[in-house]
Amino acid sequence: MSAADQRRACAKLKHVLVERPRRSNGPDQQVAGTGASRRTALRPHNDPGNTVDLNWSDSEERFRSEVRAWLAANVPTEPLPSGDSREGFAAHIEWEKKLFAAGYAAVSWPEEYGGRGSSLWEWLIFEEEYYRANAPNRVTQNGIFLLAPTLFEYGTDEQKRRILKPMAAAEVTWAQGWSEPNSGSDLASLQSRAVRVDGGWRLSGQKTWCTRGSFCDMVFGLFRSDPDAQRHSGLTYFMVPLDAEGVTVRAVERLDGDEGFAEVFFEDVFVPDTDIIGEVNNGWKVAMATASSERGLSLRSPGRFMATATRLIDLYRRSGCSDARIRDEVIRAWMDAQAYNITTLQTVTRMLDGQTITAESSLTKIFWSDMDVRTHKTALDILALSGELDEEAPAADSGGAWLKGYQFALAGPIYAGTNEIQRNVVATRVLGLPRK
């Protein structure tokens, strides 16, 4: 831009300023006490809403009130047993059915699939209220937050009609089947096979780290459908009933003692063509869309971390702790949750403006997973000598939730792509550093 162009740009700017309506000051636009009248931020005169505006609309506030009231009336007063144990899973399914009946299972989905057509903003509000109310963990989340976005993008109408509503209703529960024993960070090296047969495919191989695989009805994952294709090519995205002939499920105990994982073995398991998502041999692309959801917005909403920070502040106050270093960590935990929320508001605005969020979601994954570990470590520092007590100990604070939360948080830098892989992605795809 030449100096002359710059001057023209500024002249245009001044013109816009002169034209726009002035000083429509509501009460919140006064600088209290300065005595000076205050300007609203610069707006293009043809789109008064197109600027930073961090107020919720009246209808959004109404939505929040409704959600809050329903949760206050319905969230179990005693925490359910862990959803990653067999009896806990059953209790959680009951809760999920209640949630569905009230229309809250998947608020942002279209009504025909069991949602209520809420906006992304309302979804954020729902999440905030859900975690604020300390409502049960969502055992349906691998379906609702991982599979469903993929179905919305790549599923056939028949699949969407058949699968989504039972998923939201917790009638059919879903486990993910991404990893294999030799394919963790290097997901493209998957070896489980799919062989073409009449009317469908026969699957063989092994999947591992299938969350709640011992309790779920279905699993989704990638299988190598073209044995001659290399790595990312030749993979197909399948959905498989966990009680199908040839499927064996073995529970694997998680760090915290829950049977949160399963290994799933496939021996010549028949899957019809109708249970493929997207095109044959195009599974990598389909899966990456899901992986992007997993890392990005949908799995870890800010409400979750804001609620954790609030509980940490409560713990700090209750503890009588007067250590300024711990106090600093408590403040930092609160700040981080706020910063994550602010960043999310920016991201959602971009998404609503039609921009796509791709490799940048790696930044988000690193941020929330590191934050979550730090926050729980601070809680254990506050608990000091009793930090080691787990949920079975009568003297455990909050039923051992902080210790369990710490262990759960430690998984954050590992799953959905390790933070090392995410940093590689940031370095090469966002910053453009050379790969070789």
Next chain:
Amino acid sequence: MSAADQRRACAKLKHVLVERPRRSNGPDQQVAGTGASRRTALRPHNDPGNTVDLNWSDSEERFRSEVRAWLAANVPTEPLPSGDSREGFAAHIEWEKKLFAAGYAAVSWPEEYGGRGSSLWEWLIFEEEYYRANAPNRVTQNGIFLLAPTLFEYGTDEQKRRILKPMAAAEVTWAQGWSEPNSGSDLASLQSRAVRVDGGWRLSGQKTWCTRGSFCDMVFGLFRSDPDAQRHSGLTYFMVPLDAEGVTVRAVERLDGDEGFAEVFFEDVFVPDTDIIGEVNNGWKVAMATASSERGLSLRSPGRFMATATRLIDLYRRSGCSDARIRDEVIRAWMDAQAYNITTLQTVTRMLDGQTITAESSLTKIFWSDMDVRTHKTALDILALSGELDEEAPAADSGGAWLKGYQFALAGPIYAGTNEIQRNVVATRVLGLPRK
């Protein structure tokens, strides 16, 4: 070891215990107030000194007293100008001559070379006292701490006689010439050449980051003497006068504004065979011995960091700072300096026992360089708004020493092998992780 062997070992142990002299309790071996008599630590009966003993001997204490008294009487009351500036260098040389005259220039060297034959323990004591007294930085250090250890190991008697005493006396000053513009972390890729001629060699090429190269008399470094050999092979270790024909020195300004660096250009510079250290084409091995000194014990004695920690405590107290987070960092700085000292005592014991310290010195390099940055950042946090003032600002605390120290500390993770390279060394050579 079988269970029977273990029992035998224990029986032997009990035998030793029964045999050894008991309860030779001096006053410092009583647990004050417990009323219980106290055992000295287990000792083999034939070597009563062979256990952990952190007391200095009477002669070491006398040595300390002498050093302390001399420094108290002789360290300039006003700090000298920076030894990395031209006028400061001259002032420092005067100081170094005084130090030499008193026999303190290189205490651990044999007397014939200008030292006083002190033990490694006395060297540690000297360093502690030197930094405690806030005595001037040693502008001779690249000679005394980098080149001299190499000469002691690889130099001819003639070289030692010719070079060491003038080095200690600060009559001949030395710059190092390791790096080249395209060879920093990858030192083995050096391109400067040495070509055989009658009676010696002709050197060509360029060296960079030669510390105080603008003020020194001599430079030492590696040149590629066999152009056909690959990387580590075919390098020879040369010493070159900086006023030799064909040598051009260009000063490079360091971050803190001092001309601390120089680039040195070599155009067909003649060097006689007598100025090669070690064997022709064996320079890499010779240089690595020096690099190991640089990273290990000799360059960064604990006394330096203990003195910095003491000054930090003083600054913290003077500042009236009441921030418990800063207080914690001050304590940590003190602890780190102590831990570094304790580790050094262990290392020196090992060296005196005849063990060699090789790749483990990388651990030391990482520890002190990271510690030094942290410590200076804490000081700048205490100084708060005035932390940005440099030595020319009348309001600067301690003459801007903390700001200058921070900038100097930032070089620590870079020079003598970046900390990234050091972590590679620890991972592959100490932990044995695979290279490829």
Next chain:
Amino acid sequence: MRFAFTDDQLLFRDAVRDMLKKECPPGVVRAAWESDNGRSAKLWSQLAEMGVLGAAAPESMGGLEMAPLDTVLLFEEFGRAALPEPVLEHMGVAVPILTACPPSPARDAVLRDACTGAATLTVALSATPHVLYADSATHLIAERDGAIYLVAAGALGLTPQQSVDRSRRLFTVTFDIGEATVLAEGEDAAPILAAAFEHATLYSSAILTGLASTMIDMGVEYASTRKQFGKAIGTFQAVQHKLADAFLANQFARPVVYKGAYALTHDTDVHTSVSMAKAYASDAAIAASESVLQTHGAIGYTTECDLHLFMKRAWALARAFGNSKWHRNRIGHHVLDDGPADARL
């Protein structure tokens, strides 16, 4: 709910960015370091011409009547270029103070001149010991005993205090109250001075994120071209992750800074939002300086490399108006409700 800048806000930012890219490359910053007053030769008038200097002033005084949300992006650009001019003091603090002060002939005259660039303003807030560019400013806006004064440059007694950043010309300043004009006092002055501190802090944060952006760009550029062990050092995971972490910290700081501008614009949640901005931006900029220096190795450790121009500004600004610890503490007092913030910055 919407968190995005308007096209016009971005247009203004782009215009300033383009101008600075052309007119304020690192060589200009370097020249300012060597100059008499730490400033560039001609940028001040160009900034005036673009309407930048008086952006926050009323239109009636020749300004653009812009809110912090309109100008925060400009400060990010000032940081990106390490602009060696008193923009923070003049347009970020002094002009908003004057705008908020009751009209008077003295105030109006200097405010008009501030918009055209005929006047160069600097500020002396009680919380900060130094006055920037006091030797080249035409006027000082000074806080003393709770009142706001206007002092002509000629009436100032100056003692230079050298900063690590040679384009930050610092002075300790004295003046005779008799030679100063009162602009506001007592209850009128207090909220204006309180707001001035928040403005200075927020705009410092924006500058810091801009500085960090440039440093990270320099690190990426250097790592992409510098070869060791037969390949670009940017292919080494240790270098990649160091730069990724620096980038991450700055990317999370930026929207927090914008939130701070929103809070100032709408006078809502000001202390917490502005302190969040300063805490994240200060930490991100210092982390970027250290990571990018480490990426450069020895070359970054010289004044021949442009990196130092940005690092040193970052080190200074990260501590100006309170470092990250101070601001976290202030947030703590709001969030935990456990007492007043520390007086000492």
Next chain:
Amino acid sequence: MRFAFTDDQLLFRDAVRDMLKKECPPGVVRAAWESDNGRSAKLWSQLAEMGVLGAAAPESMGGLEMAPLDTVLLFEEFGRAALPEPVLEHMGVAVPILTACPPSPARDAVLRDACTGAATLTVALSATPHVLYADSATHLIAERDGAIYLVAAGALGLTPQQSVDRSRRLFTVTFDIGEATVLAEGEDAAPILAAAFEHATLYSSAILTGLASTMIDMGVEYASTRKQFGKAIGTFQAVQHKLADAFLANQFARPVVYKGAYALTHDTDVHTSVSMAKAYASDAAIAASESVLQTHGAIGYTTECDLHLFMKRAWALARAFGNSKWHRNRIGHHVLDDGPADARL
């Protein structure tokens, strides 16, 4: 000046290491988790036979009369093996307490039995809320109102408190003072109890460095064999540096722990030296647990992987007897001379 262990000290260490390598592989620890009392089936008698249990007791009572410098290396081995036995409580704390208490028939009898392993002792210090292995111990050495009591196991009221480490069987304990025997009180008891806390803290530190060593070994082993992207993950710089940093932290913690043992042996500089040990060892062990878990990925996140046996012990011990913040604070009060240490651990 000399900082090295004697051949005999190393010989004893090696003997214990070899025995534990053979008799206490991870499978034994795992079995202890599932057992009734969190302990192994036969290790107690083997430790007794080697003289370990009574190492600190007078020879006249059947002990080896060893000082902390003689036994600190053994605790490192206990950590290395994650030994599921009350060695810290019995030989690290209770036996030294009994040794320091005035002789009496009750004290002598239990001390003799402690050396042979016929008695299993645990301790209840006022600073810690839980008593370990109170269900399988034969006697409790308890601090109450500044006095030291000996209580037979049958007289204890126990409430189990489940630890994250299933081989740390914790209990809150009650007993009737009428059923307890006084071993020392008042001025006699105070220094013994003070020393007991230091012993417990120092030996915890030694165990932590041993735990960290094993975890790092496991990380190196896994990274050397696990392949992704066609090569061992240990070739990736991010993995290498993570393990290098964990190793570095533990390597600097170890001599600090030995210095703590020296300080206890010679009663010099005890508080600072022991707190240094606990601070470094706690931080090193937690860092090792997190780095090695990250290196393992999901497999480390299961109870099928042995890693968790070591991680959970580390998480518990790092907070037992004061976490690193508490100990840094205590050091601070000594170094900065700015008041008494915090009462609350």
